[in-house]
Amino acid sequence: MCDRRAALAALLAPTALLALVALPVLAEPASVSAEPIDLPFRVTAMRGPGSEVALAVATSGLLPVARAGASADPKLAPKAVEGPRPVVVVWGEGGGAVIHLDGESLRTTLVGAEAIEGFAAAETPRGAVPGSRVAQDGPLSAYLTGPTRALGDAPGQAAGLTIRERQPIGVTAEPKAVPVATRTLTPGSDQVFAGRAPRIASLDGRPAVIAVTVQGASESSLVVATKEKDAGWNLTARTPPQAGTAPLSVAGIATFSGAGSEVATVRTTEGGGELQLWRLAGSTLTQAGAWPGYAGPDAGEAASLAALLPGEPASLVLPLAGRTALAVLSLKGGAPAERWRIPLPAPAAHGIAALSPKKILVGLADGRLAAATVAP
Numbered sequence: 001m002c003d004r005r006a007a008l009a010a011l012l013a014p015t016a017l018l019a020l021v022a023l024p025v026l027a028e029p030a031s032v033s034a035e036p037i038d039l040p041f042r043v044t045a046m047r048g049p050g051s052e053v054a055l056a057v058a059t060s061g062l063l064p065v066a067r068a069g070a071s072a073d074p075k076l077a078p079k080a081v082e083g084p085r086p087v088v089v090v091w092g093e094g095g096g097a098v099i100h101l102d103g104e105s106l107r108t109t110l111v112g113a114e115a116i117e118g119f120a121a122a123e124t125p126r127g128a129v130p131g132s133r134v135a136q137d138g139p140l141s142a143y144l145t146g147p148t149r150a151l152g153d154a155p156g157q158a159a160g161l162t163i164r165e166r167q168p169i170g171v172t173a174e175p176k177a178v179p180v181a182t183r184t185l186t187p188g189s190d191q192v193f194a195g196r197a198p199r200i201a202s203l204d205g206r207p208a209v210i211a212v213t214v215q216g217a218s219e220s221s222l223v224v225a226t227k228e229k230d231a232g233w234n235l236t237a238r239t240p241p242q243a244g245t246a247p248l249s250v251a252g253i254a255t256f257s258g259a260g261s262e263v264a265t266v267r268t269t270e271g272g273g274e275l276q277l278w279r280l281a282g283s284t285l286t287q288a289g290a291w292p293g294y295a296g297p298d299a300g301e302a303a304s305l306a307a308l309l310p311g312e313p314a315s316l317v318l319p320l321a322g323r324t325a326l327a328v329l330s331l332k333g334g335a336p337a338e339r340w341r342i343p344l345p346a347p348a349a350h351g352i353a354a355l356s357p358k359k360i361l362v363g364l365a366d367g368r369l370a371a372a373t374v375a376p
Contacts (some may be wrong), residue, residue, distance in 0.1 A: 013215070032342055034343065037368075042366075043091070043092050043368065048087065053122060058085050059099050062089070062115075087099065097111060128145055129145060140165050155195055156194070158193040181232075185233065194220055198330065224238070249297050256299065264331075272295065274292050277331065294321060295321050295322050315329060316331065318352070326360070328350065360374065
């Protein structure tokens, strides 16, 4: 009997080994630490690269000119880096700071409170809802106008979305003012625009302005405005209303899954948040997926709690539920895969920004600013 059992075990052993080898191996996300940056004030506001505040600081002459690294070859003299330097700007009571990269190292320049107030004024154009932020891309800009309390006292709500587009002008001997075409869109019956900053991006092969509307006590929708040849700018696509404890927030717009430009949003609910991915085709926004376990800004919270890491495709950085850790997500293939997890010394609160594909900064609820480095 023992010999028969031994023979049977010998026959089954290779099969069992093959089955074990064939099992998929689920990779755990790598974990990196977020280290606080020493600042002489508590952070209450944060703006990342590409924001109007960051662009104003980067082009103000406040920072030294960024130059390429030195080379042993005398023919390769250091050259000024083209375009505005990516910077993160933070401020609070008593002052502010500008953080940028010098090679792989972070450099901090302290800025006075008055200077910060001047830079912050750049993000709210004349006529916009107080405290709101303009979106700008080349000749196109968009911002919320017409403050309203039609749907309660939630801050930042607006009756209109104003889109301004600078028009081309020919070369003339006399100086001329640049003509600007302006159009203000309304959200629709019994709706207002939520206090979420609009975004400008290319969707479905054409320029688009992305915003959020609210209707009723707890429902919101993602809306897209595009320019039609004969009718000009109009709201041309809208998602179905979704219930939540806060209006939808746009986490990022990029080629995430490889299927063209997509809009990533976060829906906040009582039990946590849900990451969503949307694709535009003509006048239809189609949801490509939804995944629980993430966090977005609460109602009335203006912080940008997400960032993009450039790449092909781009990665998305956003807080996990509870905001005590960040996830660096790849959505290649249409579903999120967590590449990195960044535990935080305090919950994320005032913003998340990426200075490079490897360097991530986050404003914490206790007033500190923390930085983490991930592999590209």
